Amino acid sequence: MITALAGGVGAARLLRGMVEVVPPSEITAIVNTGDDTILHGLHIAPDLDTVMYTLADAINPDTGWGLAGETWRVMESLQRLGGITWFNLGDQDLATHCYRTQRLQEGAALGQVTAELVRAWGLEIRLVPVTDDLLRTRLQLVDGPEVGFQEYFVRLRHDVAVAGVRFEGAERAAPGPGVLEALAGAETIVVCPSNPVVSIAPLVAVPGVLEQLRLRRDRIVGVSPIIAGAALKGPADRLLREMGFQSSVVGVARWYASWMGTLVIDEADAESAPAVEAEGIRCIVAPTIMSTVERSAALSQTVLDAVA
Amino acid sequence: MITALAGGVGAARLLRGMVEVVPPSEITAIVNTGDDTILHGLHIAPDLDTVMYTLADAINPDTGWGLAGETWRVMESLQRLGGITWFNLGDQDLATHCYRTQRLQEGAALGQVTAELVRAWGLEIRLVPVTDDLLRTRLQLVDGPEVGFQEYFVRLRHDVAVAGVRFEGAERAAPGPGVLEALAGAETIVVCPSNPVVSIAPLVAVPGVLEQLRLRRDRIVGVSPIIAGAALKGPADRLLREMGFQSSVVGVARWYASWMGTLVIDEADAESAPAVEAEGIRCIVAPTIMSTVERSAALSQTVLDAVA
Numbered sequence: 001m002i003t004a005l006a007g008g009v010g011a012a013r014l015l016r017g018m019v020e021v022v023p024p025s026e027i028t029a030i031v032n033t034g035d036d037t038i039l040h041g042l043h044i045a046p047d048l049d050t051v052m053y054t055l056a057d058a059i060n061p062d063t064g065w066g067l068a069g070e071t072w073r074v075m076e077s078l079q080r081l082g083g084i085t086w087f088n089l090g091d092q093d094l095a096t097h098c099y100r101t102q103r104l105q106e107g108a109a110l111g112q113v114t115a116e117l118v119r120a121w122g123l124e125i126r127l128v129p130v131t132d133d134l135l136r137t138r139l140q141l142v143d144g145p146e147v148g149f150q151e152y153f154v155r156l157r158h159d160v161a162v163a164g165v166r167f168e169g170a171e172r173a174a175p176g177p178g179v180l181e182a183l184a185g186a187e188t189i190v191v192c193p194s195n196p197v198v199s200i201a202p203l204v205a206v207p208g209v210l211e212q213l214r215l216r217r218d219r220i221v222g223v224s225p226i227i228a229g230a231a232l233k234g235p236a237d238r239l240l241r242e243m244g245f246q247s248s249v250v251g252v253a254r255w256y257a258s259w260m261g262t263l264v265i266d267e268a269d270a271e272s273a274p275a276v277e278a279e280g281i282r283c284i285v286a287p288t289i290m291s292t293v294e295r296s297a298a299l300s301q302t303v304l305d306a307v308a
Numbered sequence: 309m310i311t312a313l314a315g316g317v318g319a320a321r322l323l324r325g326m327v328e329v330v331p332p333s334e335i336t337a338i339v340n341t342g343d344d345t346i347l348h349g350l351h352i353a354p355d356l357d358t359v360m361y362t363l364a365d366a367i368n369p370d371t372g373w374g375l376a377g378e379t380w381r382v383m384e385s386l387q388r389l390g391g392i393t394w395f396n397l398g399d400q401d402l403a404t405h406c407y408r409t410q411r412l413q414e415g416a417a418l419g420q421v422t423a424e425l426v427r428a429w430g431l432e433i434r435l436v437p438v439t440d441d442l443l444r445t446r447l448q449l450v451d452g453p454e455v456g457f458q459e460y461f462v463r464l465r466h467d468v469a470v471a472g473v474r475f476e477g478a479e480r481a482a483p484g485p486g487v488l489e490a491l492a493g494a495e496t497i498v499v500c501p502s503n504p505v506v507s508i509a510p511l512v513a514v515p516g517v518l519e520q521l522r523l524r525r526d527r528i529v530g531v532s533p534i535i536a537g538a539a540l541k542g543p544a545d546r547l548l549r550e551m552g553f554q555s556s557v558v559g560v561a562r563w564y565a566s567w568m569g570t571l572v573i574d575e576a577d578a579e580s581a582p583a584v585e586a587e588g589i590r591c592i593v594a595p596t597i598m599s600t601v602e603r604s605a606a607l608s609q610t611v612l613d614a615v616a
């Protein structure tokens with residue numbers, strides 16, 4: 001059994017390859033919910049949906065988020081009404097949020113609802129929200145207020161300086177059913193190439209997770225989301241610097257070293273391998289750019305072989 | 309100044325004609341919110357929307373509800389997910405509910421949000437929810453549980469026997485801003501041909517409204533929603549019988565006689581005029597079937613002339 005710690009796009013791509021090399025029923029992905037937001041009264045869970053849509057081969061390949069063949073009727077009408085449209089929600093995607101919100105209001109837990117959606121999409125992987133409780137990533141801007149993740153990421157296009165990050169609700173959140181068991185029982189724990197600061201850190205902030213990860217350090221292998229000093233997508237490079245870390249594979253190694261045993265870095269960073277190992281973390285060099293499913297599958301195989 | 313008590317389709321049609329014979333800015337419609345429901349987390353206000361869409365000439369003329377040229381992308385996707393689809397929500401219509409829900413969650417009152425939507429649709433009429441507070445029409449089924457209005461009306465297609473009706477929240481609801489003033493100051497108060505039992509009764513159940521209506525009895529003129537013993541649309545005939553009233557213009561007169569001075573009945577019921585007057589209510593006979601805007605306008609003129 002494989003357990004993955006997952007954010008959004010990068011995690012989705014790695015998992016899409018992983019299901020080519022491991023039966024999906026043997027994979028549990030513990031997914032970040034710190035990006036979740038309530039908008040128009042709807043519970044939107046971007047990381048869960050990105051992973052789900054990608055595994056269903058329904059993701060929009062051009063954007064990496066949202067659904068292929070999407071239409072925008074609701075948003076077009078909402079714009080005419082003067083509503084909030086900076087967070088773009090396609091019509092088919094809205095159906096997911098409608099379903100989730102209705103079930104949550106009926107009293108179902110987020111994990112239960114996620115399992116229903118995964119089944120509706122015909123997937124066999126187990127997707128588990130890290131917690132069924134409230135968890136919200138909040139960013140304190142250098143020149144502004146504290147904002148929610150989506151306001152930072154989408155409305156402000158992560159083009160603002162961040163002074164600090166916190167995970168609202170984390171200290172009171174219980175790990176979702178099966179989360180600690182999936183970490184305890186996994187042959188390999190894979191840390192997807194997600195943003196360490198705002199995608200993986202909220203998972204680790206849920207009580208009990210870090211303790212379990214520390215027990216499994218030798219079985220934990222991560223993939224660096226930083227290649228040649230930059231994030232392929234999103235603000236991981238910038239946020240690492242703002243948190244006082246290098247925007248490099250060495251910075252990623254230092255961020256994770258207390259509980260991660262092995263880090264896979266891209267060939268572009270091969271010469272940094274000794275510096276990564278100087279952080280006390282085993283280093284493997286491999287191609288990590290997942291431009292095709294085949295490359296994702298090859299990277300997944302490398303990751304799984306790393307601690308096999 | 310004219311004030312109308314309004315439910316959904318019948319009220320919308322009368323008001324659509326009224327704005328042809330009176331400047332819309334001189335009309336206040338106090339609208340039922342007992343039909344409102346929360347579904348998918350969205351606040352849906354069917355009567356407010358039917359009146360608004362009809363006045364904007366945007367209503368679907370075939371159904372009398374929803375928008376013309378509507379698409380159903382969200383519902384189609386929701387059906388694939390196994391979500392609740394018995395309450396059909398078009399994509400453009402959903403934008404209204406998204407807007408309303410977001411504004412309510414921001415702390416705006418329903419009346420304020422309604423005014424914003426009315427302005428966005430370019431309307432000059434004043435639409436006022438009878439209350440900004442919770443008001444929910446609940447029906448006790450003879451062979452079943454108590455259900456909400458939409459479950460009765462849409463899911464069960466009002467094809468079930470009703471033992472009783474109540475208006476949840478009414479006793480604690482405050483009249484919306486301007487409601488009592490609009491009743492006190494109107495030259496004419498028009499009771500639209502809406503369902504007496506489930507569209508007009510919830511308005512009257514809000515504290516203060518009945519007292520104000522009784523003071524204005526001579527200025528109140530209603531249009532019978534029952535023609536030749538039957539409702540043109542919906543369960544008004546059936547519900548009147550179930551509440552112990554005749555399904556006839558005489559039953560309607562008896563239902564309203566304590567606070568309504570004049571009732572307009574259809575030519576098809578002309579011979580019942582003496583029986584209506586025997587209920588202590590003035591009776592006017594006129595064509596009341598609003599198959600065109602012109603006929604609605606003519607009926608509106610008749611109604612306004614009745615107490616001028």
